[in-house]
Amino acid sequence: MDRAAGIAEEQERILEEFALFEDSREKLEYLIELGRELPSLEERHRTEGNKVRGCQSQVWLVAEYDEGSRRLRFRADSDAVIVRGLIALLLRLYSDRRPEEIVATPPEVFERIGLGRLLTPGRQNGLYSMIGRIKELAAVYARLDAGRIAAS
Amino acid sequence: MSPPAAPAPAPAPAAAFDPETWRAQFPILRTEMHGRPLVYLDSAASTQKPRRVIDRLKSFYERDYANIHRGVYELSQRASALHDEARRKVQRFLGARDWREIVFVRNATEGINLVAWSFLRPKLEPGDEILVTEMEHHANIVPWQIVAGERGARVVAAPITDAGEIDLDALAERITGRTRMLAVAWVSNVLGTVNPVEEIVALARREGVPVLIDAAQAVQHRPVDVAALGCDFLVFSGHKTYGPSGVGVLYGRGELLDAMPPWQGGGDMIEKVSFAGTSFNEIPFRFEAGTPDIAGIVALGEALDFLEELDLARVERHEAALLAGAERALARIPGLRILGAPKERRSALAFTLEGAHPQDIGMLLDLEGIAIRTGHHCAMPLHARFGLSASARMSVGVYTNEADIDALTAGLRRIAAMFQ
Numbered sequence: 001m002d003r004a005a006g007i008a009e010e011q012e013r014i015l016e017e018f019a020l021f022e023d024s025r026e027k028l029e030y031l032i033e034l035g036r037e038l039p040s041l042e043e044r045h046r047t048e049g050n051k052v053r054g055c056q057s058q059v060w061l062v063a064e065y066d067e068g069s070r071r072l073r074f075r076a077d078s079d080a081v082i083v084r085g086l087i088a089l090l091l092r093l094y095s096d097r098r099p100e101e102i103v104a105t106p107p108e109v110f111e112r113i114g115l116g117r118l119l120t121p122g123r124q125n126g127l128y129s130m131i132g133r134i135k136e137l138a139a140v141y142a143r144l145d146a147g148r149i150a151a152s
Numbered sequence: 153m154s155p156p157a158a159p160a161p162a163p164a165p166a167a168a169f170d171p172e173t174w175r176a177q178f179p180i181l182r183t184e185m186h187g188r189p190l191v192y193l194d195s196a197a198s199t200q201k202p203r204r205v206i207d208r209l210k211s212f213y214e215r216d217y218a219n220i221h222r223g224v225y226e227l228s229q230r231a232s233a234l235h236d237e238a239r240r241k242v243q244r245f246l247g248a249r250d251w252r253e254i255v256f257v258r259n260a261t262e263g264i265n266l267v268a269w270s271f272l273r274p275k276l277e278p279g280d281e282i283l284v285t286e287m288e289h290h291a292n293i294v295p296w297q298i299v300a301g302e303r304g305a306r307v308v309a310a311p312i313t314d315a316g317e318i319d320l321d322a323l324a325e326r327i328t329g330r331t332r333m334l335a336v337a338w339v340s341n342v343l344g345t346v347n348p349v350e351e352i353v354a355l356a357r358r359e360g361v362p363v364l365i366d367a368a369q370a371v372q373h374r375p376v377d378v379a380a381l382g383c384d385f386l387v388f389s390g391h392k393t394y395g396p397s398g399v400g401v402l403y404g405r406g407e408l409l410d411a412m413p414p415w416q417g418g419g420d421m422i423e424k425v426s427f428a429g430t431s432f433n434e435i436p437f438r439f440e441a442g443t444p445d446i447a448g449i450v451a452l453g454e455a456l457d458f459l460e461e462l463d464l465a466r467v468e469r470h471e472a473a474l475l476a477g478a479e480r481a482l483a484r485i486p487g488l489r490i491l492g493a494p495k496e497r498r499s500a501l502a503f504t505l506e507g508a509h510p511q512d513i514g515m516l517l518d519l520e521g522i523a524i525r526t527g528h529h530c531a532m533p534l535h536a537r538f539g540l541s542a543s544a545r546m547s548v549g550v551y552t553n554e555a556d557i558d559a560l561t562a563g564l565r566r567i568a569a570m571f572q
Binding site for chain 2: 023024025028032056057058079080081082083
């Protein structure tokens with residue numbers, strides 16, 4: 001994946017990819033493909049502490065902040081393959097980004113590709129909570145960075 | 153005004169037996185999902201509604217609606233009479249001796265909470281026990297845990313076997329001098345196991361332990377007679393019984409209800425109110441604070457008429473045959489594992505498929521217009537018992553036909569092939 005792509009560019013790419021599909025079946029099949037390709041999280045990261053709240057499938061999220069590049073990196077996994085596909089898309093959008101970029105970007109691209117209903121709050125899956133946690137962490141680091149920059 | 157204790161007269165069962173005419177009465181089953189005809193196999197979560205129940209809700213609001221038990225004017229009296237008639241229908245449906253034993257609540261869950269707070273909590277002491285089973289719905293676990301937690305009591309779960317049945321000896325062993333309540337599902341909402349409630353009630357009565365039956369998955373699938381059964385309490389939900397959502401029933405033996413304090417305060421549950429003190433109304437009104445879901449209650453009466461006209465013995469034979477057929481068809485799918493193997497199964501059948509998460513199964517079936525439930529079905533301890541965090545569940549209703557089962561089987565075969 002070309003990491004030079006900015007968050008806006010990545011959104012465009014996702015939109016273009018999904019424009020190829022005619023119906024929900026093709027979209028789900030693509031998500032299954034993406035889900036199968038997503039690297040699994042090592043067993044030691046599949047802890048209760050890394051779990052995000054969801055009723056049906058389980059989702060684990062691990063975050064790392066690189067102070068040098070000021071980038072927040074995420075890795076995530078699920079026991080359901082379609083959810084893994086959605087995770088793959090979420091990571092393309094939000095992982096390896098500056099905190100302020102993450103904060104400024106709502107996950108509206110999912111609405112535009114017709115997958116918005118998979119990310120709604122409620123009992124369905126942990127993705128809504130996963131986005132929530134990504135945003136929370138980004139907000140924390142964005143504040144820390146702003147503080148550091150002001151102090152220097 | 154004291155209406156007679158007798159139930160409303162039962163409607164005569166319709167002469168013809170044809171499940172397709174049953175199905176034709178459900179407008180929603182003619183709709184499409186993702187361009188495919190809806191195959192609704194989630195009746196254990198909630199049943200769809202027959203035309204006459206939908207029509208009754210509408211006609212009640214158009215012709216009969218006013219608040220009840222308050223107005224002297226004709227409309228209020230008509231609404232009150234229809235509401236009271238619905239209570240008599242529930243009495244007849246359950247085989248209760250007296251209409252006063254029927255309390256309207258929002259759903260089965262609220263019925264259990266009412267018993268936990270009003271009946272059990274005042275007599276619960278530190279070290280006391282409430283006995284449930286591993287197969288209970290969270291609604292039959294959590295309300296007991298809350299009152300137990302407050303009182304230093306605890307909830308004890310009797311184990312189930314690999315076949316998904318209650319181990320009656322193990323259940324009996326867990327009844328101690330500290331057991332204050334036994335609460336058991338009649339039919340498991342996941343496995344579909346029909347529990348031997350007659351034996352369980354007899355056991356509880358021998359030991360002098362009050363017993364509550366969670367009949368949320370039972371009364372719409374088989375005949376019920378609470379007086380013959382002899383249970384102290386029984387709950388069910390209107391929305392799983394072809395009635396509207398928002399109305400449920402608690403049956404309680406009259407002498408027990410009579411001795412219970414109110415749970416919620418408000419209008420209709422009082423006899424006399426002053427700032428010096430308030431005295432409370434008789435049962436069942438003591439437990440029905442505030443304006444109830446009047447239209448929902450009237451429409452629930454209509455739903456019970458519908459079920460009785462179908463004849464529950466006939467409904468049971470039809471659904472049991474469908475479920476047995478589904479079990480045979482699903483068992484032949486490579487990698488598919490059915491949870492439990494109870495002697496008698498009604499309502500629901502849960503399964504897993506090797507390599508596919510239940511959520512994936514549910515989302516892929518949805519594309520074919522097939523609605524099943526996936527997840528833990530509000531029974532996490534039961535899933536833990538089977539070493540799972542989730543399963544897929546199909547469930548049947550009076551409108552389910554073989555074409556539904558065939559569609560599910562074909563869909564699952566395609567998914568099994570994708571994930572192997």
